[in-house]
Amino acid sequence: MQTQTIVIKIGTSSLTKPETGDLHIAAIARLVEVITQLRRQEHRVVLVSSGAVGVGCARLGMKGRPTHIALKQAVAAVGQGRLMRIYDDFFGTLNQPVAQVLLTRANLIQRQHYINVHSTFTELLNLGVVPIVNENDTVAVDELKFGDNDTLSSLVASLIEADWLFLLTDVDRLYSADPRQDIDAKPIEFVESDQLPDLIQILNEAASEKLPARGGTEWGTGGMNTKLAAARIAAAAGVKTVITKGDAPDSILRILEGENIGTQFAAQPRTVTARKRWIAYGMVPLGKIFLDDGAVKAVMNLGRSLLPAGITKVEGRFDAQDAIGLCDSEGKEIARGIANYSSNEIERILGYQSEDIPRLLGFEGEDTVVHRDNLVLS
Numbered sequence: 001m002q003t004q005t006i007v008i009k010i011g012t013s014s015l016t017k018p019e020t021g022d023l024h025i026a027a028i029a030r031l032v033e034v035i036t037q038l039r040r041q042e043h044r045v046v047l048v049s050s051g052a053v054g055v056g057c058a059r060l061g062m063k064g065r066p067t068h069i070a071l072k073q074a075v076a077a078v079g080q081g082r083l084m085r086i087y088d089d090f091f092g093t094l095n096q097p098v099a100q101v102l103l104t105r106a107n108l109i110q111r112q113h114y115i116n117v118h119s120t121f122t123e124l125l126n127l128g129v130v131p132i133v134n135e136n137d138t139v140a141v142d143e144l145k146f147g148d149n150d151t152l153s154s155l156v157a158s159l160i161e162a163d164w165l166f167l168l169t170d171v172d173r174l175y176s177a178d179p180r181q182d183i184d185a186k187p188i189e190f191v192e193s194d195q196l197p198d199l200i201q202i203l204n205e206a207a208s209e210k211l212p213a214r215g216g217t218e219w220g221t222g223g224m225n226t227k228l229a230a231a232r233i234a235a236a237a238g239v240k241t242v243i244t245k246g247d248a249p250d251s252i253l254r255i256l257e258g259e260n261i262g263t264q265f266a267a268q269p270r271t272v273t274a275r276k277r278w279i280a281y282g283m284v285p286l287g288k289i290f291l292d293d294g295a296v297k298a299v300m301n302l303g304r305s306l307l308p309a310g311i312t313k314v315e316g317r318f319d320a321q322d323a324i325g326l327c328d329s330e331g332k333e334i335a336r337g338i339a340n341y342s343s344n345e346i347e348r349i350l351g352y353q354s355e356d357i358p359r360l361l362g363f364e365g366e367d368t369v370v371h372r373d374n375l376v377l378s
Contacts, residue, residue, distance in 0.1 A: 004163040004256070005125070006038060007239075009048040009153035009230075013170040014246025016054045023055055023086065027247050031168075032090040034249040035130060039096055044125040046160065048133045048153040049087070055079035080134065087132055097129045102136035108155065108282035109323075121160050154230035158237035158277050161270070164256070165234045167227050168246035174224060174263035176202075191265045193235040200228045231265040233281050238270030276376040280336055283323035287316025287343055288333075289350075289369070296328045299335055300377060305368040306337070308357065311350035318343050325378075326370065337375035340366040 010031060017024055031047075038045050053065060053072060056079025066072045084100050091098045101120070107113050124131045135152055150167060157165040171179070179185040191199060224243075231241040244251050244262030251261045272280070291299070295310020306326065318324060319342045326335040339346070341361075346369060349360050354367040 003042045003044065005044040005046075005160060006164045006166065006252075007046045007048060007153055007157040007160070007162045008035065008166045008168065008249075008252065009149055010050065010168045010246055010249075011149070011170070012050040012054045014168050015049070015051040016058075022058045023051070023083075024247075025086075028086060029090060030247075031249045032087070032094065032096075034252055036091065036094045036096045037253065039128065039130065046121070046125075046131050046133060046156060046162070047087075048149050048156060049083065050134070050149045051083050052076045052079040052134055055083050083134075084132065091130065097127070099124050099129050099131050101131045101133045103133060103152065103156075104136045105284060108159075108278070109284060111278065114159070114278050114282050118159055121156075125160070148226045150226040150230040151233070154233040154237075154239075154241075155281055157234050157239045158281055161237070161274075162234075162239050165230070165239050165241045166252055166255075167230065167241065167243045168249060169227065169243060170246060171243075172245040172248075172262065174227075174243050188263050189260060191231070191263065193232075193266050193268045196228060196232045196235065196265065200225065200232070235265055235267050236272065236280070237277050238267045240267045241265040272376065279323065279338060279374065280376040280378075283336070283338075285325040285336055286318040286322045287314065287339075288325045288327050288331075289314050289339075289346060290327050290329060290331070291334075292329065296334060299326065299375070303372060305372040306370040306375065307354055307367070308346070308349040308352050308369050309354075311346065311369065314343050314347050314350065316343060320345070324370070326375070333378045335375055335377045337370035340369055340371065 008031075014027055015024055016022060035045050035047060053076050056075035056077070057065060059078050059082060060075060062075070066075055080102070088098055101124075103117065107117050121131060133152065133156055135149065153165060153167065156162075174188045174191075175185040176188065177185040179187075188199075227243055231243075234241045242255055242262045242264050244255070251259075255261050255264075289311050290313040291306070291310050292312050295306060298304040298310065299306055312329070316324075318339060320339055322339055323336060324339045325333045326337060327333050341349070345361055345365075349357055349369075352360060357365050357367070
């Protein structure tokens with residue numbers, strides 16, 4: 001079998017017992033055995049593991065997941081060390097070296113940090129190490145959180161240009177509704193990348209109607225909607241994604257051998273550069289600019305840079321070189337990019353021609369507000 005790069009995300013619902021939040025030791029042991037087998041087949045494997053807050057709650061005798069950020073960070077600090085020790089013990093028994101990698105969104109926003117994280121993963125994988133990744137809850141702030149490990153795993157898969165992303169959860173595949181409560185729920189076996197937006201909308205509508213379309217437990221933060229969003233990020237980066245049962249991790253081996261298990265999501269051709277993937281998914285937009293119809297057409301259909309003449313409104317406060325969203329007149333984001341000017345400067349030049357910029361700002365600046373090389377369509 002050809003060597004492949006694989007990211008595996010295991011959710012809290014698969015790692016812990018739902019009634020108590022205690023670690024499910026047998027499930028962890030099975031997962032470790034599968035990952036070690038993949039390594040012996042010379043695959044490169046990254047494990048994104050939830051569970052730190054849940055384990056911390058159990059360790060401290062707490063009855064539910066904390067909502068206050070400072071308390072949650074403290075509980076995560078307690079749980080992360082215990083979780084990593086258990087992984088290290090299990091992997092060590094099988095002579096498989098592992099490494100702990102804790103990330104925040106801030107690690108991916110700055111380009112140099114992003115490159116450094118990429119280099120670290122590359123060296124670890126070259127050494128035959130299994131990186132075990134989690135969000136650094138202890139220091140993350142709400143504005144710069146991944147929000148859930150589904151998103152984190154898809155960003156890691158994009159970063160390292162993985163071949164596969166496996167999202168292990170508490171259901172065997174994606175359904176049109178929760179099969180535990182809706183007997184008419186239909187299994188979804190395969191999803192083309194262009195079908196994902198419609199599928200996300202369907203599940204969002206189901207959730208708004210209070211249908212049980214989401215998975216997860218009180219100890220976890222994810223659900224099917226976050227998994228679909230993660231699959232969309234991964235697909236855009238050329239990564240195939242699978243949603244499958246967390247308590248049967250050997251299904252990963254069978255899927256790699258061609259079996260039709262779980263819900264599989266096709267990947268788009270890997271045509272977007274690493275830099276543009278960083279702009280699209282690594283950076284966090286700090287503001288929005290609204291475009292007229294001509295500018296929307298120029299950006300989306302003609303491959304043009306964004307000029308000040310096509311901008312109608314600025315929303316939010318940001319500096320030059322920050323990421324921003326580009327929206328049509330109805331507020332729908334059509335692209336993301338890196339601004340050449342601050343929000344205050346754009347407000348002064350919007351609607352004008354590029355040759356007017358020196359007169360309006362008092363200095364020679366860029367002709368474009370967002371250059372095509374720093375812009376990626378949504």
